[in-house]
Amino acid sequence: MNSIEKIVRPNILALQAYSSAREEFTGSEGIFLDANENPFGELNRYPDPLQKQLKQRLSVIKGVAPQNIFTGNGSDEAIDLCFRIFCEPGKDKALTFTPTYGMYEVSAAINNTELIKVPLDNNFQVDKNKALLALEDESIKLVFICSPNNPTGNCLDTAKFIIQNFKGIVVVDEAYADFCSTTLVNKLEQYPNLIVLQTLSKAWGLAAARVGIAYASPFIISLFNKVKPPYNISKLNYTAAIKALENTDNYEEQKKLLLEERQKLSEALSQIPIIRKVYPSQANFLLVEVSDANSVYQNLIQQGIIIRNRNKEVKNCIRISIGTPQENKALLNALQNITA
Numbered sequence: 001m002n003s004i005e006k007i008v009r010p011n012i013l014a015l016q017a018y019s020s021a022r023e024e025f026t027g028s029e030g031i032f033l034d035a036n037e038n039p040f041g042e043l044n045r046y047p048d049p050l051q052k053q054l055k056q057r058l059s060v061i062k063g064v065a066p067q068n069i070f071t072g073n074g075s076d077e078a079i080d081l082c083f084r085i086f087c088e089p090g091k092d093k094a095l096t097f098t099p100t101y102g103m104y105e106v107s108a109a110i111n112n113t114e115l116i117k118v119p120l121d122n123n124f125q126v127d128k129n130k131a132l133l134a135l136e137d138e139s140i141k142l143v144f145i146c147s148p149n150n151p152t153g154n155c156l157d158t159a160k161f162i163i164q165n166f167k168g169i170v171v172v173d174e175a176y177a178d179f180c181s182t183t184l185v186n187k188l189e190q191y192p193n194l195i196v197l198q199t200l201s202k203a204w205g206l207a208a209a210r211v212g213i214a215y216a217s218p219f220i221i222s223l224f225n226k227v228k229p230p231y232n233i234s235k236l237n238y239t240a241a242i243k244a245l246e247n248t249d250n251y252e253e254q255k256k257l258l259l260e261e262r263q264k265l266s267e268a269l270s271q272i273p274i275i276r277k278v279y280p281s282q283a284n285f286l287l288v289e290v291s292d293a294n295s296v297y298q299n300l301i302q303q304g305i306i307i308r309n310r311n312k313e314v315k316n317c318i319r320i321s322i323g324t325p326q327e328n329k330a331l332l333n334a335l336q337n338i339t340a
């Protein structure tokens with residue numbers, strides 16, 4: 001067994017994957033009487049279970065080979081698969097650094113896996129000593145690092161340090177990587193224990209289509225493919241994803257605009273009296289400390305503007321997504337209307 005095989009749940013390692021009709025015969029010509037489909041209609045055929053065309057396109061854009069790519073029903077599917085593949089329910093553990101994305105905790109609970117939460121330091125960075133100490137627990141199989149982190153907006157510089165110092169699987173969630181310049185997708189060969197998650201839900205503008213991506217070694221990708229439901233991306237979503245990925249001009253334009261707006265909004269917010277601090281952001285949102293997050297949240301709702309109240313995670317902080325220039329102006333006006 002190689003070192004990664006030892007981390008996999010034995011039942012998953014032994015699992016014989018379901019072989020679907022569209023997997024057994026992959027040609028596109030012929031009379032298809034193999035999948036009990038209705039022969040009439042537009043969406044009558046099962047989609048490609050391995051999403052080859054989508055992976056081919058991602059491969060070109062990201063410079064990663066198709067066999068290093070898994071695509072699923074949002075990154076949330078990949079997060080769940082990580083638990084199902086590596087964590088024996090009721091026995092193994094996972095670890096993350098908080099405050100962070102709430103889905104790791106929910107997915108851990110669904111899979112009956114304890115999630116150890118190591119608090120980030122005052123700069124929202126990983127405290128290396130605390131991390132190493134916590135990772136001494138040998139039942140930890142999985143570490144989640146979100147970078148740029150949600151809701152704090154900063155990149156966690158220690159992702160590589162954790163990968164190098166932990167024998168289990170390290171999942172680096174790069175949902176917001178499009179908005180910053182650092183990524184680990186080109187480090188898969190160097191680190192066989194690395195899984196990088198990205199998504200089409202943010203910069204690519206396809207949250208409704210539910211398409212998430214995991215980049216990892218071909219062995220880990222083969223485990224994802226074994227455990228996922230056979231047709232995990234619908235034809236409609238598949239087509240939308242390929243179309244979006246073909247229009248890189250649109251993606252670049254929107255990203256540029258959002259980054260400019262992030263800068264403008266950040267500066268304008270700093271001038272507003274009820275705002276105590278605007279945290280630097282490498283994502284398409286800003287974490288902002290106000291005098292009273294609960295009341296600012298309610299007040300903005302009264303004015304028809306919905307933001308995220310993160311008071312429970314980071315005291316008196318709200319999280320604001322970068323909108324269109326008009327939406328951001330409306331937000332600034334609404335905040336000016338609030339008196340402390």
Ligand SMILES: *Cc1c(COP(=O)(O)O)cnc(C)c1O
Nearest residue numbers: 074075076101150175199201212
């Ligand atoms: C938004 C977000 C995702 C995206 O999830 P999808 O299921 O792909 O829409 C993943 N991780 C983090 C940290 C996020 O904030």
